[in-house]
Amino acid sequence: MTDIAKNMSEVRKAISRAEQDFGRPPGSVSLLAVSKAHPAERILQAASCGQRHFGESYVQEGVEKICSLGQDKLVWHFIGPIQSNKTRLIAEHFSWVHSLDRSKVAARLNEQRPSSLPPLQICLQVNISNEPAKGGVALTELPALADTVNSLPQLRLRGLMAIPQPCNDFERQRKQFAAVRNALIQLNQYGHRFDTLSMGMSNDMRAAIAEGATMVRIGTAIFGPRPKATPS
Numbered sequence: 544m545t546d547i548a549k550n551m552s553e554v555r556k557a558i559s560r561a562e563q564d565f566g567r568p569p570g571s572v573s574l575l576a577v578s579k580a581h582p583a584e585r586i587l588q589a590a591s592c593g594q595r596h597f598g599e600s601y602v603q604e605g606v607e608k609i610c611s612l613g614q615d616k617l618v619w620h621f622i623g624p625i626q627s628n629k630t631r632l633i634a635e636h637f638s639w640v641h642s643l644d645r646s647k648v649a650a651r652l653n654e655q656r657p658s659s660l661p662p663l664q665i666c667l668q669v670n671i672s673n674e675p676a677k678g679g680v681a682l683t684e685l686p687a688l689a690d691t692v693n694s695l696p697q698l699r700l701r702g703l704m705a706i707p708q709p710c711n712d713f714e715r716q717r718k719q720f721a722a723v724r725n726a727l728i729q730l731n732q733y734g735h736r737f738d739t740l741s742m743g744m745s746n747d748m749r750a751a752i753a754e755g756a757t758m759v760r761i762g763t764a765i766f767g768p769r770p771k772a773t774p775s
C-alpha cells in the first residue's frame with residue numbers, strides 16, 4: 544500500500560467516526576482532497592483509491608493538472624483566492640468554486656462560464672472572524688451577495704465555505720464553525736435551499752463535522768506536507 548492509500552483510508556475512517564460520534568448520518572460528509580502543490584502522479588494515486596473530488600488553490604497549476612488528468616473521472620474544485628484577471632480560466636476549467644467573496648468576480652464567472660457546461664457550483668467564502676485582511680465576505684454583507692449570485696444563471700449557489708483562524712482547541716474550533724452553520728441556517732430562513740457547508744481541514748476536521756460540515760477539504764492528512772508552493 545502506498546502512503547497515500549494508507550492516508551486515504553485513515554482519513555475516511557476518521558470521517559466515519561466523527562459522523563457517528565456527532566450524530567451525523569453515515570455518508571453525509573464528503574471528502575475533497577486538496578492536491579495543491581502536489582504533482583499529478585500523487586493525484587492519480589488518490590484517484591486509484593476511489594477519490595473523485597480534488598481541490599486546487601492556484602489557477603495556473605490547477606488548470607495544468609486538469610488538462611493533463613481530465614474531467615471524465617475527476618471533479619475539480621477551485622478553493623484559492625480569486626484575482627479578477629484569472630476568472631476566465633476558472634470558469635472554463637473547474638466544476639466548483641469555494642472562494643467567491645465579491646459580486647464583481649461573480650459577474651465575471653457568470654459571463655465567462657461556457658454555455659456548453661453545467662452552471663459553476665458555488666460556495667461563498669465567509670469571513671467569520673471579521674479580519675479585514677482575510678478573504679471572505681463579512682456576515683453583514685452575505686445576504687446581498689447570496690441574492691446576487693443566486694440571480695446569475697451560469698452560477699449555482701450551493702452554500703458557504705470558511706477558513707477559521709487556526710487554533711488547536713477543539714471547543715474554540717467548534718465555535719467558529721458554529722458561526723458558519725448559523726449563517727447558512729439564516730440564509731435558508733430567507734427561503735434559500737443551500738445544502739453545502741465546506742469547512743474543516745486536516746487540523747480541525749472533527750470539529751467541523753460536529754458543526755455540520757458537508758464537505759471537508761483535506762490536504763496534509765492525505766498527501767503529507769506540501770513542498771513549498773509556487774503561486775501563479
Ligand SMILES: *Cc1c(COP(=O)(O)O)cnc(C)c1O
Binds near residue numbers: 577623706744746761
Ligand atoms: C490548503 C488548503 C486546505 C487543506 O489544508 P490542510 O491543512 O493541508 O488539510 C483546505 N482549504 C483551503 C482553502 C486550503 O487552501
